[in-house]
Amino acid sequence: MARGLLMVFTGNGKGKTTAALGMAMRAAGHGLKVCFIQFIKGGWRYGELDAVKRFEGLIDFHVMGQGFTWKSDNIEEDARLAREGWDFARAAIASGSYHTVVLDEFTYLLHYNMLPLEPCLDILTGRPAGQHVVVTGRHAPERLLELADLVTEMRAVKHPLADGIKAQPGIEF
């Protein structure tokens, strides 16, 4: 029984985005198509951006909400960008072209109420049969966890940024 799974990587520890990247890599290694959508705060992460170029035709990589500031002064602009990103993501899901769709750091859009929760969850649970969706980010809403088939909490037992060591290329981005 192979069925599409809704997977969530959440928690405050390191490894959520990289685990999603690793899954994309595995799927692509099997010749399966992946749509990887990042809902990031701030700039591009060149590490993954350059790496996925090696999987042309297998991993479609998109960055949404470039310049997202989240809890910014301009809440309307944030909400507009969130809707735009989500429209793109739901079209990717609905296309049925992908073995796996990754919504990286998507939880923030739900957590900060930039998108209405239940309609979003309806899209995720109503995805094409056999399609996997991976959602990453802190503060995953409880309802999302309830509906997910797989949930891993990446729990920060020790984190070097807490020790005053700065973020490094190839590690943090």
Add this chain to the structure above:
Amino acid sequence: MARGLLMVFTGNGKGKTTAALGMAMRAAGHGLKVCFIQFIKGGWRYGELDAVKRFEGLIDFHVMGQGFTWKSDNIEEDARLAREGWDFARAAIASGSYHTVVLDEFTYLLHYNMLPLEPCLDILTGRPAGQHVVVTGRHAPERLLELADLVTEMRAVKHPLADGIKAQPGIEF
């Protein structure tokens, strides 16, 4: 201050190996060299094996202990394979050729006492300056966690194998 980190992904949840793969991908995306060594039980995992071929010259991928049975009847043979794998890994670390060395599922060799713990930890902590080492696997020894700079526990909140859904290509391997 950029210094090499000792990172551990442990816990019983999904995402340890994939997070290490994602980190390898990020580093390679920055043009940094990675040595990825898997200490696996049983067969090859073709997903990652095929994917890393796209990073030739950047990700060196090795599978050690092919046929490892762990707690098998033939404990001496297991210990011999463990030492062989570890000798290879420590040579990779000592070479200083790598930005990051990944010891995937290495914790089992320590947990099952197939290698002497303290001499292994001495090698890890005495690695070339600036080099990152990532260790993954369940049952990471407490001493390893103490010495690590970064520890994430991948905690299984929900796991589909527990619900009787079988492992799928591109997801579990």
